[in-house]
Amino acid sequence: MKALPKGAPQLKEEVFESGLCTACGGCVGYCPYIKAIADRVAMIYPCNCEEGQCYQVCPRTLTDLPFFRARVFGERALEFDKFNQDGLEVVLGVSRALYFARAGTAAGNFQGQYGGVTTALVRYALATGKIDGALLVGGKPAQPRPVLATTLQQVEASTGTKYAAFPTLSMLYQSTQNTSCLGLVGRPCQVTALRKMQQVGAGAAGQVKLAIGLFCFWSLGPEFIPWLIGKELGLIDKMDVTVDEVLFQKGEEVIRQSLAEIRSFIKPSCQLCYDPVAELADLTVGSTECEAGWNTLLVRSRDGEDLVKEALQQGILEVKPYPKERLPLLKQAVLAKKQRVLQALKAEEERENSRVGYLNLSPAEINFYLKL
Amino acid sequence: MGWQDIVREESGKQVLLNGNEAMARGALEAGVHFVSAYPGSPSSEVTDVLAQVSENFNFYVEWSANEIVALEGAAGASFAGLRALCTMKADGLNVAFDFLTSMNLGGCQGGLVLVVADDPFGHSSLKEYDSRFLAAAAWVPVLEPSTVQEARDMVKWAFYLSEQIKGPVMVRSVTRVSHSRGIITLGDIEQTVREADFRPTRQFHTFARFHQEVRERLKQAEELFAVSPFNFSFGAEKADLTIFTCGTGWLYAKEALTSLQLEDQVKIVRLGTSFPLPQQFILSHLNGVKKVIFIEETRPFLEEKVLALYALHNENLGQIKFYGKATGHVSGIRGPECGEMNTDIVREVLVRLTGRPYHVPTVSLTKEEKKSLQASLPPRDYMLCPGCPHRASFWVVKSALALEGNNGIVTGDIGCYSMGAMETGFNLFNTLHCMGAGAGIAGGLSKLGSYGFKQPIVTLVGDSTFYHAVIPALINGRWNKANYLCIVLDNGVTAMTGHQPHPGSGKNAVGKEAEVISIEEIAKSFGFMVKVSDPFRCTEAIQDVLEFIRMPGLKVLILRQPCALVVSREQKRRKVIVRQELCRGDACGCMRFCTAVWGCPANVWDKEREAAAIDPAICVGCGVCIDLCPAGAIFWEGDE
Amino acid sequence: MQGETLLKEPVNLIITGVGGQGNILVSEIVAQAGCRQKYNVVVGESYGLSQRGGAVSSHVRLFQHQEYGPIIPAAEADVILGFEPLEAARQVVDYGHKNSCLIINSHPVYPIGVLRGKNKYPSLELLFKKLREMVAEVLIIPATKLASQLGEAMVQNVVMVGALAGSGCLPFRADTFVDVIKKVVPPKARALNEKAFYLGLEEVQKIKSFNLSK
Ligand SMILES: Cc1cc2nc3c(=O)[nH]c(=O)nc-3n(C[C@H](O)[C@H](O)[C@H](O)COP(=O)(O)OP(=O)(O)OC[C@H]3O[C@@H](n4cnc5c(N)ncnc54)[C@H](O)[C@@H]3O)c2cc1C
Ligand code: SF4
Ligand code: SF4
Numbered sequence A: 001m002k003a004l005p006k007g008a009p010q011l012k013e014e015v016f017e018s019g020l021c022t023a024c025g026g027c028v029g030y031c032p033y034i035k036a037i038a039d040r041v042a043m044i045y046p047c048n049c050e051e052g053q054c055y056q057v058c059p060r061t062l063t064d065l066p067f068f069r070a071r072v073f074g075e076r077a078l079e080f081d082k083f084n085q086d087g088l089e090v091v092l093g094v095s096r097a098l099y100f101a102r103a104g105t106a107a108g109n110f111q112g113q114y115g116g117v118t119t120a121l122v123r124y125a126l127a128t129g130k131i132d133g134a135l136l137v138g139g140k141p142a143q144p145r146p147v148l149a150t151t152l153q154q155v156e157a158s159t160g161t162k163y164a165a166f167p168t169l170s171m172l173y174q175s176t177q178n179t180s181c182l183g184l185v186g187r188p189c190q191v192t193a194l195r196k197m198q199q200v201g202a203g204a205a206g207q208v209k210l211a212i213g214l215f216c217f218w219s220l221g222p223e224f225i226p227w228l229i230g231k232e233l234g235l236i237d238k239m240d241v242t243v244d245e246v247l248f249q250k251g252e253e254v255i256r257q258s259l260a261e262i263r264s265f266i267k268p269s270c271q272l273c274y275d276p277v278a279e280l281a282d283l284t285v286g287s288t289e290c291e292a293g294w295n296t297l298l299v300r301s302r303d304g305e306d307l308v309k310e311a312l313q314q315g316i317l318e319v320k321p322y323p324k325e326r327l328p329l330l331k332q333a334v335l336a337k338k339q340r341v342l343q344a345l346k347a348e349e350e351r352e353n354s355r356v357g358y359l360n361l362s363p364a365e366i367n368f369y370l371k372l
Numbered sequence B: 001m002g003w004q005d006i007v008r009e010e011s012g013k014q015v016l017l018n019g020n021e022a023m024a025r026g027a028l029e030a031g032v033h034f035v036s037a038y039p040g041s042p043s044s045e046v047t048d049v050l051a052q053v054s055e056n057f058n059f060y061v062e063w064s065a066n067e068i069v070a071l072e073g074a075a076g077a078s079f080a081g082l083r084a085l086c087t088m089k090a091d092g093l094n095v096a097f098d099f100l101t102s103m104n105l106g107g108c109q110g111g112l113v114l115v116v117a118d119d120p121f122g123h124s125s126l127k128e129y130d131s132r133f134l135a136a137a138a139w140v141p142v143l144e145p146s147t148v149q150e151a152r153d154m155v156k157w158a159f160y161l162s163e164q165i166k167g168p169v170m171v172r173s174v175t176r177v178s179h180s181r182g183i184i185t186l187g188d189i190e191q192t193v194r195e196a197d198f199r200p201t202r203q204f205h206t207f208a209r210f211h212q213e214v215r216e217r218l219k220q221a222e223e224l225f226a227v228s229p230f231n232f233s234f235g236a237e238k239a240d241l242t243i244f245t246c247g248t249g250w251l252y253a254k255e256a257l258t259s260l261q262l263e264d265q266v267k268i269v270r271l272g273t274s275f276p277l278p279q280q281f282i283l284s285h286l287n288g289v290k291k292v293i294f295i296e297e298t299r300p301f302l303e304e305k306v307l308a309l310y311a312l313h314n315e316n317l318g319q320i321k322f323y324g325k326a327t328g329h330v331s332g333i334r335g336p337e338c339g340e341m342n343t344d345i346v347r348e349v350l351v352r353l354t355g356r357p358y359h360v361p362t363v364s365l366t367k368e369e370k371k372s373l374q375a376s377l378p379p380r381d382y383m384l385c386p387g388c389p390h391r392a393s394f395w396v397v398k399s400a401l402a403l404e405g406n407n408g409i410v411t412g413d414i415g416c417y418s419m420g421a422m423e424t425g426f427n428l429f430n431t432l433h434c435m436g437a438g439a440g441i442a443g444g445l446s447k448l449g450s451y452g453f454k455q456p457i458v459t460l461v462g463d464s465t466f467y468h469a470v471i472p473a474l475i476n477g478r479w480n481k482a483n484y485l486c487i488v489l490d491n492g493v494t495a496m497t498g499h500q501p502h503p504g505s506g507k508n509a510v511g512k513e514a515e516v517i518s519i520e521e522i523a524k525s526f527g528f529m530v531k532v533s534d535p536f537r538c539t540e541a542i543q544d545v546l547e548f549i550r551m552p553g554l555k556v557l558i559l560r561q562p563c564a565l566v567v568s569r570e571q572k573r574r575k576v577i578v579r580q581e582l583c584r585g586d587a588c589g590c591m592r593f594c595t596a597v598w599g600c601p602a603n604v605w606d607k608e609r610e611a612a613a614i615d616p617a618i619c620v621g622c623g624v625c626i627d628l629c630p631a632g633a634i635f636w637e638g639d640e
Numbered sequence C: 001m002q003g004e005t006l007l008k009e010p011v012n013l014i015i016t017g018v019g020g021q022g023n024i025l026v027s028e029i030v031a032q033a034g035c036r037q038k039y040n041v042v043v044g045e046s047y048g049l050s051q052r053g054g055a056v057s058s059h060v061r062l063f064q065h066q067e068y069g070p071i072i073p074a075a076e077a078d079v080i081l082g083f084e085p086l087e088a089a090r091q092v093v094d095y096g097h098k099n100s101c102l103i104i105n106s107h108p109v110y111p112i113g114v115l116r117g118k119n120k121y122p123s124l125e126l127l128f129k130k131l132r133e134m135v136a137e138v139l140i141i142p143a144t145k146l147a148s149q150l151g152e153a154m155v156q157n158v159v160m161v162g163a164l165a166g167s168g169c170l171p172f173r174a175d176t177f178v179d180v181i182k183k184v185v186p187p188k189a190r191a192l193n194e195k196a197f198y199l200g201l202e203e204v205q206k207i208k209s210f211n212l213s214k
């Protein structure tokens, strides 16, 4: 992909001012113009560079998905891109396997969000020297903080989902002299940004050898945490979301609120997010929505597959087949999201054939979703 | 410099002084006992100098917290029969005005002289201001020097006048008197050994019934003015065309007249006593005149007064045509009632009215030459000093508000940090008015929630301003549940006006140790949430600002770092260097941030190497650019 | 007592530069030197906010017969002593005439608009060429460079006083200047300032003899 002749002014207009910033952190901290404090990202001073890295790495500027699928998955992506097959691939992205999974007995001592698969895998990769650091989001749900974990304890201390969007990719611009192989746990938009960063050699993105994506249908904007604190929920230990409820857990106590309560905090950028399943990750982890204590695990890349195999052998991970009856539900959810977004993007700008909004997609892919 | 001559040289000696030094000398010669002031350009050096020499002469000098307190203190000394001087800039007179109008009713005892320095053109002020109108409104006599010598003479005589009429007297200076240098002859220093004497039976009260007494006092002043050598005429004995002038206008008028060789056709009437006008003196010079030109700075004060006088006497005086600022005939480039006076303006009017052509003694450049040169010259805006803590504070607030979103509003006020309204301060301020105004405005804005106002509000105030004018606004805010963030930019001194100490400096006017009145303790005692942060640690400070903005109610955050000019004078600076091979320069990832955006004058661009550099001559080693450089290319020397 | 008769009355000198360049010290030195040689002087200065990186200029006027005000009329500056090329040129527009003598420190101090990329600083070569076409004499002094050789770039202002002394534009003797400099600078800075003065004096003499030989 050749460099786009666009820079900061366009990023400001097309992303920040259009409310499309996902707070991935891909542009944050490289230069003095874009900064983040906690979960807020802003361009603090106008930069007039017409050809800039920020624009190139942002997951909300022109993103050539087929190109990146090919970069990450090679041959498999070519076949995938024809969109003439059925099976889970088309909707869930390139993949090699789909399981229910959870941390095994040898995984270590921690309490994950659901099955703890994410933490188990990151911890294992670190313990075995496959990576020497991991970019995680630590802290409690109301005090998220970026963590570059280099010890097992740090990984274990960073479990649990923080629903606030947190710009962890900015850590790739900080001094990473003591690491050479990194892992990343991120929202799908962050995985996309990571791939774009790797493409232009931004920061230490090249060091990231393991990208674990999380299922994500939305994240929450910067007004969410002040709201939590205002509700005296600033000290909750865990937060979970079901179809129509939010659960705040503080010690043993669980406070339930209607999902409608927090809807207004959903980032506008998430309404236009095409990828709830981290298509470009090595592995994607989500909830099962039915079995507590288990995760959904999508194995995508060869590297991801190798890691999962090894983890299974070592008792780090436990898997069971994905229940057949649930697959249509999962696919339907993803499909519906993709359709919604493509329609919205298309309505917004009818420009080129193969391009919908910020996405460069093959005509086949567009037809697949819009004609269904 | 010159001020040393004030004490070093003997009476009768000719020395070079500026107007403020000369006024200080005038007060010394009058044997002043008590001096109080709040600094403000162009008035500050009067009290600066008196503070330096007070020990040699054993009188009392203080920098006061604001102008009204200063004037009240001076009045106290006068009530006790002592000679007191109070100095301020024109804007300060507004602050002192309430007291001035009150105390003038009850009168005073010892000579009480108010020196007020106006700043036509606003060289170092946000507004041009003609304080004579205020003095007249308060019924206070005004003397107006034209030269450095007269500045000395008039201050000295003002003490005498004040004691004659038993009321305060104002000497009105302007930038071109206060900040002019000229040769003056020193006079004797009066040894007025006086005991403070305030008898229990003596009363100084403000009551409306005393207005008559003030009128009497003005009449008495006018009688003295009628014979005062401060009023005189020059040029033709009898002339159809007469220039009435005062203050700086006098020498410009004279130069214009002589350069046109009109001395025997035109008369200049110079008024040194601008209020109350010596009516007989003026009437005698209006007699037989056909045309009158008024030359004065800044507004048509003399003009209005003379026109009013003419209206009363026109049947005796016959037809006179007037040319001045009110009529629009006398005008500089900014228009008739603003800007400074100069010889060219006077000459232009004279040429127009007399038809006498002006032959420039030099060969002028052509219009085209000037135009083409002018076109190639970019303007030069003010810049905060190298290492100025305000630059870091502005950056912190700018960043925090950008991160907070919601179009935060910043209200500012007066001091070096007024540059927050300019490019060098990242054009941060939405409002800029007088001292303390930012806090009051912030309070008002924060009460507009029910009208849909939801933006975050930050006010930036200086440390000296905090004591001077912010405290009542904060009390009001607390009382009325205002909701904004007040950031005090505390650099330890009143920097703008020449680094005078303030109540937080731990020093008084004469350099002696003094109680530190802590800003944080004051703010805490009001019940505010208070924190002191270091603007040079930008990231932490941004977090603090954000945290404080989000907290409900009125909060006070103090950003504290000493003024860079003080630091560069007092401390050994640590050297800062750029490793140019690491510098990203003009490329994406920096875009010359340190020179083009941050804008510390010591961050310079090395054209040959296409990389940034540090100007070692002016870098004060604050180290902020080291932290801000995205490439980590700037280092403390030795750390690289 | 009166000094030697002035060739012209008044002699008008503008000292200009950027806030913080030591403008006021120089106008003090020149005025004191005038006093010592028994001339009457008046100086008009503006400082305060302009100290903060803005343009500053002082007007110095020497006279013997009639008293003058502190502002020089348009197109009547006989000498412009500029610590910064842009500011020197700016004064030429308003106050220069064909016979003006310009003495300019060639070291530019960039205005913020130039640093921010909004304006362009003129090419020095073209600027000086233009000035040479406009006025009688233009002396370009590398004063900041010379001062840096002494280890203190800040004394460029006194280097420029040396250049002014050597230019012969004012009827003041070099030793008058040196005496005044010794009086007005703090004792520990005297040696440095005296050296700076002579560096400027010699530099201007070199330039003048070079110009003559052409
Ligand atoms: C904003 C958000 C929305 C999500 N929405 C869905 C959804 O709609 N459906 C669904 O099935 N799953 C969703 N998930 C994923 C789910 O909540 C779990 O994170 C995932 O199933 C992993 O579970 P686990 O038991 O392996 O967690 P753990 O072992 O506890 O590991 C969680 C990991 O996630 C990292 N993390 C936590 N918060 C963030 C964050 N904000 N950004 C990046 N990394 C983070 C932690 O550092 C940790 O490594 C979402 C996650 C996030 C962050
Ligand atoms: S990444 Fe480059 S283009 Fe973007 S804001 Fe930074 S310097 Fe400007
Ligand atoms: S989405 Fe990511 S890369 Fe794009 S502007 Fe936001 S933080 Fe920067």
Ligand code: SF4
Binding pocket: A022, A165, A187, A188, A189, A190, A216, A217, A218, A219, A267, A269, A270, A271, A273, A274, A275, A276
């Ligand atoms: S929904 Fe999409 S855009 Fe929003 S946080 Fe998740 S991956 Fe990012």
Ligand code: SF4
Binding pocket: B386, B387, B388, B576, B600, B601, B602, B603, B614, B615, B618, B619, B620, B621, B622, B623, B624, B625, B626
């Ligand atoms: S350290 Fe940097 S910011 Fe501070 S004065 Fe020096 S150049 Fe300026």
Ligand code: SF4
Binding pocket: B578, B582, B583, B584, B585, B586, B590, B591, B592, B593, B594, B595, B611, B612, B613, B628, B629, B630, B631, B632, B633, B634
């Ligand atoms: S901020 Fe750093 S990288 Fe950028 S120009 Fe200055 S020294 Fe170079």
